[in-house]
Structures are given as C-alpha cells and as structure tokens.
Amino acid sequence: MFSEKMQQAMNQQVNAEMYSSYLYLSMAGYFEGKNLPGCARWMRMQAQEELMHAMKIHDFIHERGGKVKLTAIEEPPGNWESPQAVFENVLSHEQKVTGLINDLVDLAIQEKDHASNIFLQWFVTEQVEEEASADGVLQKIRLTAEAPGGLFVIDQELGQRTMACPCGQGRV
Ligand code: FEO
Numbered sequence: 001m002f003s004e005k006m007q008q009a010m011n012q013q014v015n016a017e018m019y020s021s022y023l024y025l026s027m028a029g030y031f032e033g034k035n036l037p038g039c040a041r042w043m044r045m046q047a048q049e050e051l052m053h054a055m056k057i058h059d060f061i062h063e064r065g066g067k068v069k070l071t072a073i074e075e076p077p078g079n080w081e082s083p084q085a086v087f088e089n090v091l092s093h094e095q096k097v098t099g100l101i102n103d104l105v106d107l108a109i110q111e112k113d114h115a116s117n118i119f120l121q122w123f124v125t126e127q128v129e130e131e132a133s134a135d136g137v138l139q140k141i142r143l144t145a146e147a148p149g150g151l152f153v154i155d156q157e158l159g160q161r162t163m164a165c166p167c168g169q170g171r172v
Pocket of ligand 1: 017020049050053094097
C-alpha cells in the first residue's frame with residue numbers, strides 16, 4: 001500500500017530532483033560566462049537528467065494512485081569561486097541526494113512498501129554513478145591546479161557528453 005507518508009516523501013523527492021536540475025542549469029550558466037562551453041554542455045545534460053529523475057518519481061506517484069503536489073523550488077546559487085568549486089558542489093550535492101534516496105528506501109522498508117522499495121533501487125544504483133562521475137571530473141580538475149591549460153582539455157572532453165534524447169530516438 002502507498003501510504004500518505006510515503007507519498008509525501010516521494011513528493012519531496014520530486015522537488016529535490018527539480019532543485020538539482022535548477023542547480024545544474026545555474027552551473028551551466030556559470031560556465032557559459034567563463035567561456036567553457038564543454039563544461040556548460042555537461043551541466044545542461046546533467047540538468048536534463050535531473051528533470052527525468054523528477055518525472056520518473058512523478059509518474060510513479062500517479063501509477064500508485066497518489067497525488068503529485070508541486071511545491072516551490074529553492075533558488076540555487078548563481079556564482080562559485082572557481083570551476084573546481086563548482087564540481088566540489090556537484091559532488092557534495094550528489095552525496096546529499098544519495099542520503100535522501102537512502103532515507104526513502106528506509107521509509108519504504110519501514111512501511112513494508114515493496115513496490116516503492118523496488119522502484120527506488122534504480123535510484124540507489126544511479127546515485128553510485130552520479131557520485132562517481134562528479135568525483136571523476138573533480139579529480140581531473142584538481143590536477144589542473146598546477147597546469148591551468150588542462151582546464152581547456154577537460155572542457156573539450158566534457159563537451160563530448162551525450163544523453164538519450166527524451167523523444168526516445170537516438171542521442172543528443
Ligand atoms: Fe537525481 Fe543527480 O540525482
């Protein structure tokens with residue numbers, strides 16, 4: 001059974017995923033301003049992915065016969081000290097989201113809501129990937145501290161990022 005408590009928690013997670021999307025879009029804007037189009041593209045894709053995460057939960061709430069309640073999205077920061085600080089923020093944010101997903105799994109277990117538990121396992125796995133990818137970029141950026149030209153190379157690399165097109169046909 002899809003309890004009121006579970007429904008509320010899932011709705012909060014829709015908001016958290018929307019905030020993630022907002023945060024990464026703000027980071028994309030930061031990189032556009034720094035003339036790092038590859039980093040900006042990476043962030044735009046990240047923002048799109050977060051939107052898909054939000055929609056996945058949104059649709060699950062409906063499937064379970066629940067009601068989606070959209071709430072105000074907090075304003076994200078608009079500036080960072082450096083590209084490295086941005087990716088440190090990405091990693092810490094993803095670690096925070098992992099904690100939120102883990103709390104949801106705990107609640108599903110507590111509520112004996114097996115369907116929610118199974119549904120959430122996709123997010124548990126996704127968070128491992130999200131943290132690893134943020135950490136991977138961060139490690140590389142740290143290396144550029146002594147070789148600033150390296151940031152140019154990283155920008156080129158991040159600009160290659162693609163994702164499945166939301167239309168379901170091919171990649172963008
Ligand atoms: Fe939806 Fe990046 O976690």
